[in-house]
Amino acid sequence: VTTSRKNLLAVSRAAAPSRRRVSRTPAIDTVEISISSKFELVEKVSSLTKSIIDRIRFDQDTAGWIDLAVREAVINAIRHGNKNAEDKQVDVKFVIEPDGLTIYVRDRGKGFDASKLPDPLDPNNLLNPNGRGIFFMRTFMDEVEYSVHPEGGSLVRLYKRKS
Amino acid sequence: VAKETLEMAELSIKEREANGVTVLDLSGRITIGEGSVQLREAVRKLLDSGKKKILLNLAGITYVDSSGIGELVSCYTTTGNHGGQLKLLNLTKKIRDLLSITKLLTVFDSYDDEGQALASFK
Numbered sequence: 023v024t025t026s027r028k029n030l031l032a033v034s035r036a037a038a039p040s041r042r043r044v045s046r047t048p049a050i051d052t053v054e055i056s057i058s059s060k061f062e063l064v065e066k067v068s069s070l071t072k073s074i075i076d077r078i079r080f081d082q083d084t085a086g087w088i089d090l091a092v093r094e095a096v097i098n099a100i101r102h103g104n105k106n107a108e109d110k111q112v113d114v115k116f117v118i119e120p121d122g123l124t125i126y127v128r129d130r131g132k133g134f135d136a137s138k139l140p141d142p143l144d145p146n147n148l149l150n151p152n153g154r155g156i157f158f159m160r161t162f163m164d165e166v167e168y169s170v171h172p173e174g175g176s177l178v179r180l181y182k183r184k185s
Numbered sequence: 186v187a188k189e190t191l192e193m194a195e196l197s198i199k200e201r202e203a204n205g206v207t208v209l210d211l212s213g214r215i216t217i218g219e220g221s222v223q224l225r226e227a228v229r230k231l232l233d234s235g236k237k238k239i240l241l242n243l244a245g246i247t248y249v250d251s252s253g254i255g256e257l258v259s260c261y262t263t264t265g266n267h268g269g270q271l272k273l274l275n276l277t278k279k280i281r282d283l284l285s286i287t288k289l290l291t292v293f294d295s296y297d298d299e300g301q302a303l304a305s306f307k
Contacts, residue, residue, distance in 0.1 A: 152255055
């Protein structure tokens with residue numbers, strides 16, 4: 023497990039409109055963690071997710087759902103992307119913004135067409151034990167987007183706006 | 186890390202009988218890996234020994250993910266396939282929310298009162 027942290031952008035104080043006191047412009051901070059494809063390491067990502075959510079101060083319910091969405095993304099990356107090959111990495115990057123949180127999860131798999139997944143709410147699929155992970159991500163996050171990473175593997179971007 | 190992780194992932198299952206119904210008091214987490222496997226094995230064991238009226242008491246469940254929801258569905262269908270009934274007791278708010286958005290509240294028979302739950306088994 024490797025983690026890194028860097029201040030990408032420490033924006034200088036905005037040109038101050040007169041009279042009003044200008045608060046310090048928050049920096050955009052990124053935190054990264056890479057794990058090998060073992061389900062028990064999902065807990066490591068989850069601990070980090072929780073500590074980051076604490077910094078952004080989402081309400082308690084929202085915080086729990088974001089944690090769940092990230093877990094689902096990482097589990098999918100391990101299981102469907104990396105096919106449980108322990109030597110393949112899952113990279114998770116949190117981008118903490120003043121008004122929200124973006125999480126990128128990259129696997130080393132061949133990718134898939136998210137639009138072709140069966141609808142878990144279809145009455146014919148209700149008793150299917152699988153197929154709810156992406157549905158949870160889409161339910162609890164404001165944006166969920168899949169793409170191919172330029173260096174290979176698939177990349178999911180999750181975004182939650184701070185309301 | 187490994188030890189802490191295993192402890193966090195663990196699901197505790199206590200079995201008792203009440204009015205001809207087997208109640209499994211669950212506490213901990215039903216998530217991918219150990220928790221889901223433990224639940225599956227516990228339900229299979231009951232069915233193999235002819236205990237087909239099963240009530241899962243979820244009061245002590247602290248966390249469920251999509252795999253855990255899937256495992257509840259599997260247990261429900263497996264029990265039905267064996268001619269039995271599996272019902273849920275004491276849904277936590279989070280589990281109720283997850284079952285609601287997945288439309289599974291319409292599938293499961295669930296109760297907040299153990300007496301009513303026990304009486305509902307035929």
